Amino acid sequence: MESTTIHFLNVGHGDCTIIEHPSGRLTMIDINNSKALPEDDEVALAEAKGLSLSQFRTGSYTSRSWEEYYKSLLDDPREYWRANFDNRSLFRYIQTHPDMDHMSGLASLFWGEQVALYNFWDTQHAKTFTESSFDKNHYDWNDWLAYQQLRKGNHGDGTTHSVHARLRDETGDYWTEDGLTILGPTQDLVDYCDRIEHYNNSSYVLRLDYGGRRVILPGDAEKPAWDSIEADYDEGELDCDILKAAHHGRESGYSETAVNAMDPEFVICSVGKKPSTDASDEYRKHDATVLSTRYNGTITARIWADGEIWIDDRDGDRLHTLPPLSSATA
Incomplete structure (x- = not known):
């Protein structure tokens, strides 16, 4: 039976999600290199x-x-790719927004590992850095350089790829076929983020549909983004089974009305340290089961064509399941 598998990598305080589609294509959403505990x-x-x-x-x-134990739970995206997808191409890479904890490792994956890429998704924002911007933080200037080349369609090894700056409600070959819907951002949100020079609300917010189940992947979306989504979609379009907690599970990424509309069974947090403004208890008030990569390591969710869901920890041990849906179709 066909299935969709979503890998929520434990990359410390950052994001990296890999989707295996039934089509055989692979999607990566964001990347963060982390093999050390701050x-x-x-x-x-x-x-x-x-x-x-x-x-x-x-x-x-x-x-x-x-x-040592918690360090052992961390996964370097490049090593994870090599162990699980070696010699495969990446059909699409989606940069939800231009913050470094969502793109640290681009140079390692595409220039170092030389993973073949066909499509690069990015918004048309105006964020810039200079090399001196990296003097006082642990991020790598080379990742920003790689990002600039990737968003121009240059892979770094002489090959090229397509670049897509898609926005809400846009559809097209290959992403609708893989069950992806763009819930956000709008150009207004991108322009707003350019004005305030803070880019969380320019995040791609994606809905993945398969087997009668839904997963929502919102990057670092905060209240303006959620308000915009709620204004354009009704509850039936937002209802989901799995929600990846926005902004690493912080309260700033939590919207009570949006979570009410989504009504997730499971909320998955990609996070290193527990944020001082952790919203886990808020999600639990919606009767959602909250799972964190901090304690479970990389979490995988496998959705079968009949709607059955298996959620496993990094060792493959079953954490939770949802039963098949009698009306589900592939």
Whole structure:
């Protein structure tokens, strides 16, 4: 039986989602290179275990420290790609918005690993950086350079790819065939983000339909983006089974009315340290089961053609299921 599999990679405090479509095509949404735990993450994880930072780093957990254990849960997207999709091409890469925790690793994947790419999605925003902008942070100037070339259609190895700056309600070959609908952004939202020089609300918000089930993937969408979506869509168009928590599960990405409309069974948070404005309890008020890559590692959701859903942790252990839908069709 055919299926769609969604890989929510544990990349620390960033995003990287890979979709295996029944068509055989692969979609990647954002990327973040993370094989180290920032100290803020270590402090937060230690507090969650009732440990001091020293105990977290040296205390034993099945023959290794808690620090080593949580580091072992992290997945480098390049290594994950090599282990699971080696020698395959990437049909589409979608850059939800131009923040570095959503594009760290572009140079490694496309210039280093030289993954073949056919389509690059990006919005026509005006965000810019200079090399000196990277002097005081841990991000890599090469990732921004790779991004600039990719959005011009240059792959870096002499090959080219198509570039798409699609917006809400646009349709076309290959993305509707793969069950993708663009819920956001609009050009007005992109222009608004350019004016305030803050780009979360220019995020691609995508709906994936398969087997009678729905998944919503909203990048870092915040209230203006959710308000805009709610104004254009009714509840029947937003209802979903799985929601990837916007903005890493922060309260800024949570909209009570939008979550009411979506009514998800599961909410998946891609996050390193628990945000100080964590909205997990807010999602639970909607009777949603909240799962975090912080504790489960990479999470995979497999949707079968009959609507059955399997949700597994990084070891392949079953976390949750949803039963088949009698009326589901492939």
